[in-house]
Amino acid sequence: MNKLIIGPKCNNMNRVVQHACLFLLVMGLFSCEKNSRDDFQSEEWGNYWFQGRAEISTFELKQMRYGEERLGEAALIYVTEDFSRKKHVKLDHPESAGNDKVPVLKLNQTRSFLTGIYPYQVMSSAFTPIFEDTFGLKFSSSIQEWCGHTYLQVNRQSKTKYSAKLFSYFEQEGDADFTFSGILEDDLWNILRINPKYIPLGKVDLLPSLVHLRLFHLPLSTVEAEITMMSIENGKKRLVVNYPAIKRNLEIDFEARFPFEILAWKETVTTKEGVAEVSTAKRKGFRSIDYWNRNSNADEFLRKELNLN
Numbered sequence: 001m002n003k004l005i006i007g008p009k010c011n012n013m014n015r016v017v018q019h020a021c022l023f024l025l026v027m028g029l030f031s032c033e034k035n036s037r038d039d040f041q042s043e044e045w046g047n048y049w050f051q052g053r054a055e056i057s058t059f060e061l062k063q064m065r066y067g068e069e070r071l072g073e074a075a076l077i078y079v080t081e082d083f084s085r086k087k088h089v090k091l092d093h094p095e096s097a098g099n100d101k102v103p104v105l106k107l108n109q110t111r112s113f114l115t116g117i118y119p120y121q122v123m124s125s126a127f128t129p130i131f132e133d134t135f136g137l138k139f140s141s142s143i144q145e146w147c148g149h150t151y152l153q154v155n156r157q158s159k160t161k162y163s164a165k166l167f168s169y170f171e172q173e174g175d176a177d178f179t180f181s182g183i184l185e186d187d188l189w190n191i192l193r194i195n196p197k198y199i200p201l202g203k204v205d206l207l208p209s210l211v212h213l214r215l216f217h218l219p220l221s222t223v224e225a226e227i228t229m230m231s232i233e234n235g236k237k238r239l240v241v242n243y244p245a246i247k248r249n250l251e252i253d254f255e256a257r258f259p260f261e262i263l264a265w266k267e268t269v270t271t272k273e274g275v276a277e278v279s280t281a282k283r284k285g286f287r288s289i290d291y292w293n294r295n296s297n298a299d300e301f302l303r304k305e306l307n308l309n
Contacts, residue, residue: 054288056306072112
């Protein structure tokens with residue numbers, strides 16, 4: 001029997017997933033599951049996502065930091081993977097993992113910008129089950145700059161209960177453990193790409209972006225947010241997440257039709273002095289590609305195609 005891989009295996013994948021067989025396998029695995037997503041269009045979704053490539057979008061970034069706008073770059077790297085349900089890591093041998101294997105949509109979001117003489121490198125990751133009617137399994141964020149770095153990891157313990165570990169060079173934060181219940185804002189970026197209809201609308205207890213929490217040194221606790229979705233011009237939609245208590249608003253613009261590509265986002269944070277600081281990102285490049293196989297010097301031209309500096 002031929003082995004099937006649900007999603008690409010970074011660094012060692014050498015063939016394209018067989019679509020027809022994959023659909024039969026996926027539907028057989030999840031059609032009888034009580035927690036499978038209702039009305040999930042697996043064939044259309046699989047034709048796009050299970051083809052052995054990742055989706056890379058690059059963005060012109062304007063990031064507010066220390067009261068000033070900084071020019072930089074951002075990237076969204078989406079890819080499907082076989083994930084360990086127990087260990088919360090990518091499986092090396094998914095064909096023998098049995099029930100421990102869960103297909104996830106992974107997002108790596110990066111931001112890079114300068115603050116005067118020194119650079120910031122920011123990255124966050126989110127791993128969300130594709131077919132199961134549940135929320136993300138694992139989230140992490142890291143921030144590196146010349147003062148030092150921080151790392152935060154969040155793992156799901158039950159449907160909406162999470163544990164977190166924070167490692168930071170700041171004395172007031174130090175190394176700490178947390179638990180909380182709710183949904184993560186970082187999960188919405190993946191759920192939107194699976195299908196916007198699965199986004200929970202209305203008032204929701206939401207953990208703000210891990211990057212936002214670390215940049216502003218805020219505690220790991222959920223905040224009541226109002227989540228809305230609206231149609232805007234030219235076949236686009238906008239997801240709006242508003243946090244009245246912390247005076248923060250996030251808007252994500254995306255294509256209304258599958259595969260719901262993200263086109264731009266805007267984050268507004270109102271300071272204690274009443275100043276609205278606005279960070280924006282506008283898409284400037286896009287490509288579906290097996291980037292893990294494009295790691296030679298001869299492949300650097302692809303950066304120009306993505307409009308990366």
